[in-house]
Structure formats: structure tokens, C-alpha cells
Amino acid sequence: MTETAHLLRSPNNARRLLESIAELDQGRDTERLATRTTNPEPEPMSTAQINPDFVPVLEPLGQGAGNFFLAASLYHSHKISFAAAAALAGLGFDEFHDLLKEHFGYGMVIDDETVREDLRLVNDIHGLDLSSEGLDQAGADLAPAR
DSSP: OHHHHHHHTSHHHHHHHHHHHHHHHTTOOOOOOOOOOSSOOOOOOOOOOOOGGGHHHHGGGOTTHHHHHHHHHHHHTTSSOHHHHHHHHTOOHHHHHHHHHHHHSOOSOOOHHHHHHHHHHHHHHHOOOOSHHHHHHHHHHHSOOO
């Protein structure tokens, strides 16, 4: 039904659809490949199928290894957040972080720009000087007296 409604939005597609229905009514049915003309709507992705060649590689890594590595790759390519990746892998925050460190050598990735944005936000909220010089001074002020 959704596909038919989509086809009827375009006058050319509507004409072709009506012609096809008329041909079917007259007993002249022919198989045609569907072609899209303008602005195709994305089709939902089918259930992912793992290449069978991966099975011997993933099997020793335990149950859920495929989900973990897919979630980790989506996280590392900045397609999903850390929390979303952990949830997709079916793992808790700490467990996902530990597995990332075990398999990739590092866990959560925080890029420099994110840190700079956080420092700017803290500076704006508290009026602190969080430039590198300001942080050095703050560290000196917080150092225990000897």
C-alpha cells in the first residue's frame, strides 16, 4: 500500500501503474523491473547477514562478538555514540569500555574539540580561565603545600 501511494505521487508513475492494471485486466500481464524516477525514499535495511567466513574468526571471541565488533566499528567511525554502541552490543558502559580497550588498545574516544568545548562551557559558567596558562596556574594553586 505504501509503495502504491508513493507511485501515485508522480503523474508518470501513476499513468504506468494504471496502464499495468489495465493490461492485467485484459490478461496481458508482463513482468517489469521497477525503476525510480525522482527522489527515491530509502528502503528499510533488511536484517544484517554475516559473511560465513567471519564465523571461525568470531567464534573464539565468544557469544555476541559480532554485535560487539559491529557496534565498536560504528562507534569508532563516529556514526553512533558510545552509549548507543554499548546498548547495540548488549553490554553495559564499563563492559563495553573494557572490551574496547582489550581489542583496540583504547576505550572511549574523546576528541580534542570536545574537550575544548567542555572547557569553554565550564569557563562560561564559572568564569574560570581554562587556557593552558590558566590551567597551569590552577594546578599550582591546588598543589598541596610541602
